[in-house]
Amino acid sequence: MQAVYECETGNYHTFCPISCVAWLYQKIEDSFFLVIGTKTCGYFLQNAMGVMIFAEPRYAMAELEEGDISAKLNPFEELKGLCEQVKKDRNPSVIVWIGTCTTEIIKMDLEGIAQQVESALGIPIVVARANGLDYAFTQGEDQVLAAMARRCPTDPVAEEKKERAGLKTFLPFGKKEKEEPPKPAHAPLVLFGSLIDPVVNQLTLELQKQGITVSGWLPAPRFGELPPLTRDTYVVGVNPFLARTASVLSRTLQCKLITAPFPIGPDGTRAWIEAICQALGVEPMGLAEREAKIWESLAPDLAFLNGKSVFFMGDNLLEISLARFLIRCGMKVQEVGIPYLDRRYQGAEIELLERTCAEMGHPAVRIVEKPDNYYQLQRIRELSPDLVITGMAHANPLEARGYNTKWSVEFTFSQIHGFTNSHDVLRLVRKPLDRNNALNALGWEKLIQEV
């Protein structure tokens, strides 16, 4: 069942890609993120993301002022000064510069300046261009990981001997003797994508059950623990928005990229593990049973969701994977809006989506790239979906008009990966329906004045 593609190139709303700072600074514990942008960027992080951490945050704005814009000030001197201060105040192991729309427009040579500042201050500086001119929301993470991939050691043997002399002094645990893990029977495997620690452990264990050892994650919890990458390393993504990281890993660094559906939902997780097993030449064991067991535990949710319709307005690029899982759950997907679709990196996921549609007797899925929110609202009115998964700007107004809504960002921030968290995905999907079912008895259907 081939999906129907459309590119509306419309006016749509998603969060700015600099929002990745909010979760990445927590993930990489010894990092400091410096967003080089305007007041508009800073106010976004503080206000709309609501993530400004008041006590000693590990990220800040390098706020561009009039003198910076008109090139009256020397950006090297300015950035060097700020980074010196950051180094003094917070002493991070790495400073990640986040380039924004403004640094793009004024053509600030961030990479060039970073090299100079790095050698002047002796602290690694990673540059990621997470601007809204080229990217949407979660793609910010893609930019950071793509930049960080280039900092991974490329020769694991030499690496452990040298401990990267230049960085040694900055790594608090640099001198600690590393326990030598037993060498796996297969080629090294590195997973990329930022997930919170419990989920990292869950996926690592899930692979261990198949006799597969994960040699590292990108990002690592500490900058000094980035996994070695060589031509023999297999890499696989856990998130669908990491196309550029995948391309840097496979093309620039010549790693072997495993293209797989993403580990969201029992179906996706199984397909993901199978693809990894296949690439590494490992015979999967008991996967079908494991999947069946999870489905069994989801039975009450499935009975509830079966036949209900869902409309994705498009926000975080998780849409295709979620749509595929929900179709497998028996839901009807009316539209999958998505800011950007990399058909190569998401190829296996799209294939699984189409196969799922065929098997579930679901009509071809309509995928709308760069949707136009105004036209989407008209389609929502026509289709009356049971659930709309949408960005924050439209949730309250839709809810007031009697539509059940769920914030798409909740899927970005919740644990949704792997077998273990499949239930959590469905819980998110059910919550608005359950809540509104409970309130419906009151008869308050539309909470706006009809025009």
Next chain:
Amino acid sequence: MKLAYWMYAGPAHIGTLRIASSFKNVQAIMHAPLGDDYFNVMRSMLERERNFTPVTTSVVDRKVLGRGSQDKVVDNIVRKDKEDSPDLIILTPTCTSSILQEDLQNFVARAQLSSDAAVMLADVNHYRVNELQAADRTLAQVIAFYLEKQVSLPGRTSTPSVNILGSTTLGFHNDHDIKELQKLFTDLGITVNVVAPKGCSVPDLVNLPRAWFNVAPYREIGPLAAQYLQEKYDQPYVDITPMGVVETARFIRRIQQILAEQGHIVDYEPYIRHQTYEVSQLAWFSRSIDCQNLQGKRVVVFGDTTHAAAMTKILAREMNVTVVFAGTFCKYDEQWLQQEIGQYCEEVIATDDHTRIGDMIARAEPAAIFGTQMERHIGKRLDIPCGVISAPIHIQNFPVGYRPFLGYEGTNHIADLVYNSFTLGMEDHMLEVFSGHDTKEVVTKTLTAAGELDWDAAANKELGKVPGFVRSKVKRNTEKYARDQNLSRITLEVMYAAKEAAGA
């Protein structure tokens, strides 16, 4: 470039959009890259707004950047005109797109040719003014835009009438304030002619000159429009913020004077008296025995100029509280603030550097803070209570219940806020007994300074009897004293000596 962790006011386009989205049936087009349009999120989430925010982003992406955005912006304006039939479409860039230095005025002129709606460009410098200044300017600009098109204007109403300027979306307790003002004018027998911008249709702006006078209760948003109307239509305006019993009375007396100047003689004194003695509880609150201990309490005030000034006056004048310093993040308005409250506090400052404020608060060790959400967090860290009195707004500043800051009902809300921010009554005596007050130096960096000092069993037991909310302060004071005296063991004697030393 400057290192920024926290901003007290947003960028200019937020101010423009606050005005645009306040009016009825006005659409805004943002010429901006993806992600700059979070105003829609703020409006829909913070204010729990039920309607779609009338702001559409004409997305600037790499392609648009390459070939110029003129067609796209014009198309989007014309499209919005067809889709929603607005009265007015306001175009605004953001900090980012304003660097492109495109001729937006020309885009607007072109779009106007194919639109039924009026089209205008919000004229602000995105690197020189902040959200509040931009909002003030945009409001005046929209008003002038409509009035200057008029050939003849309506005359004044036959009975006293007023326009209220400065009602906005995403304002601090703004809806409740405006409601309270409307009630006040009803009480005063004055008809409310136009309330703008929030809830006002732009075609109704031509009725503005009908009113006898204008009020602009907020120093940040409204005064430019009021000045314009005074210059152009000879309409006097009141720029007193009716916050607190004294200032509300001054506000009403000023109105009485304005009405008299226009031949309408009224005596509002009985009304003021009635409100002060019987309706507002603030005057009585300040006199009640419970609040005797407010006297001489040391507090810090920080916020926008309107709220910082008003709150300082209330605390100092109406409650006899000592304001150690009062400040505003509206740096451009320092002089006015100095003039207004210089006599009511020990120091007036204007800065938008939150670390400086944080350090000043830590040094001052006030009994309470009245500030923004930022100061609330500073207070949390230092264990000092904080009442939030000013934007930047937060979802907590949109209470579902009625909580105005202006007018007589506002005084009651403020009294509650002050009361709940202090430890008063008998609680306060416990503090007195153990000299909780006036620790001017920070003893150690950590709040509990457990360190090498040894509390003996009796002293420890005594400390245990001190109520939890002051225990750490008593402990700190005692330890500071012990350190000064080179004592390593804290006994009951040392505790009481510390109390005496602090009292001396």
